[in-house]
Amino acid sequence: MKLPVLVAAVTLVVSGAAHAQFQKPEDAVKYRQGAFTVLGAHFSRIGAMVQGRVPFDAKVAQDNAAIVATLSKLPWAGFTPDTEKIKSRTKPEAWMEMDKVRAGADKMMKAVADLEAATRTGNLDAVKKTFGEAAATCKACHDAYRE
Amino acid sequence: MKLPVLVAAVTLVVSGAAHAQFQKPEDAVKYRQGAFTVLGAHFSRIGAMVQGRVPFDAKVAQDNAAIVATLSKLPWAGFTPDTEKIKSRTKPEAWMEMDKVRAGADKMMKAVADLEAATRTGNLDAVKKTFGEAAATCKACHDAYRE
Numbered sequence: 001m002k003l004p005v006l007v008a009a010v011t012l013v014v015s016g017a018a019h020a021q022f023q024k025p026e027d028a029v030k031y032r033q034g035a036f037t038v039l040g041a042h043f044s045r046i047g048a049m050v051q052g053r054v055p056f057d058a059k060v061a062q063d064n065a066a067i068v069a070t071l072s073k074l075p076w077a078g079f080t081p082d083t084e085k086i087k088s089r090t091k092p093e094a095w096m097e098m099d100k101v102r103a104g105a106d107k108m109m110k111a112v113a114d115l116e117a118a119t120r121t122g123n124l125d126a127v128k129k130t131f132g133e134a135a136a137t138c139k140a141c142h143d144a145y146r147e
Numbered sequence: 148m149k150l151p152v153l154v155a156a157v158t159l160v161v162s163g164a165a166h167a168q169f170q171k172p173e174d175a176v177k178y179r180q181g182a183f184t185v186l187g188a189h190f191s192r193i194g195a196m197v198q199g200r201v202p203f204d205a206k207v208a209q210d211n212a213a214i215v216a217t218l219s220k221l222p223w224a225g226f227t228p229d230t231e232k233i234k235s236r237t238k239p240e241a242w243m244e245m246d247k248v249r250a251g252a253d254k255m256m257k258a259v260a261d262l263e264a265a266t267r268t269g270n271l272d273a274v275k276k277t278f279g280e281a282a283a284t285c286k287a288c289h290d291a292y293r294e
Contacts, residue, residue, distance in 0.1 A: 021192065031188050034181030038221060041178050045168065070217050074185060 025082040032078025033088070039071035043134070046115070049124075050131045058122035065116040072112040076105050094145040101145060108137040172229040179225025180235070186218035190281070193262070196271075197278045205269035212263040219259040223252050241292040248292060255284040 022028040042064040048054040049061055084095045094101050111134035118126040169175040189211040195201040196208055231242045241248050258281035265273040 021188070027188070030184050034184035037177050037181035038185060038218075041168070041174070067217060067221070070214060071185075074214070 021077060022080065025080065025086055028078040028080045028083050029086050029088050032075040035071055035075040035078065039068055039075070042067045042071070043138075046119070046127070046131055047135070050128050056124050056127075058119065061127055062116075062119040062122075065112075065119040069112050069116045072109045076102070089147040091145050091147055097145075101141065104137065104141040104144075108134065108141070111137045168224060169227065172227065172233055175225040175227045175230050176233050176235050179222040182218055182222040182225065186215055186222070189214045189218070190285075193266070193274070193278055194282070197275050203271050203274075205266065208274055209263075209266040209269075212259075212266040216259050216263045219256045223249070236294040238292050238294055244292075248288065251284065251288040251291075255281065255288070258284045 022031065045054075045064045046061050046068070049056045079090070079094070079098070079101070081095075111130065115127070115130040115134045118130040169178065192201075192211045193208050193215070196203045226237070226241070226245070226248070228242075258277065262274070262277040262281045265277040
């Protein structure tokens, strides 16, 4: 099998699987919103330490970062084409620029992985730096694609 | 410090931390509902393989079970006392029997850990058995405490 054919076949399988993951489009919306909610809650707990509202506890930061890293990979599967017409905070622009959304998601996952690595060092300065970089990737997409 | 005093102190710290995790009770409800939604979606993907609706793929089962195991630990923090009066599918009985809810949650987390271990063996029969046991722990609580 030549490479373009293989890529096409793999893409078909992956999107087929993604599609089959949700029984109806409303489930996909609920899923991605749920994933973002849980992600945001645990990201905020690291934020509270970074901003000094809560004393820094390396173990707590690490536990939360591990949850954030797991969750960061999930919501994207919920942006199935059949959810475009369902009311949510996703702006129409997101559907027109899904390649940019995906690029933003990749940046976010990378930044969150860096944050998780920083929490494992137990160094607050490293956590602050990578938290700020991760937060910037959230904000970029929210500004462009979220009502 | 004697044991009962120590336990009381630890409980205070833990519930204090849990309370501070959410800015308002609505956030706690949204958080626990989001966690259950994501948990359920990934549990169902293992279910589809167990029931033969989707071909068994050990790697996919393992990936989903790892997400389920992470998520299984989360929703309980969202059952804060100040959410009792907020409309949700949680029955009043849950608040009157929170010790039983917690015992049910412990059983579920244990069953999900067993399921994850089974997916790592790649043995479909072991996955089927532990999936059924985990599903039973979900159902027990849903029947008793969910509208």
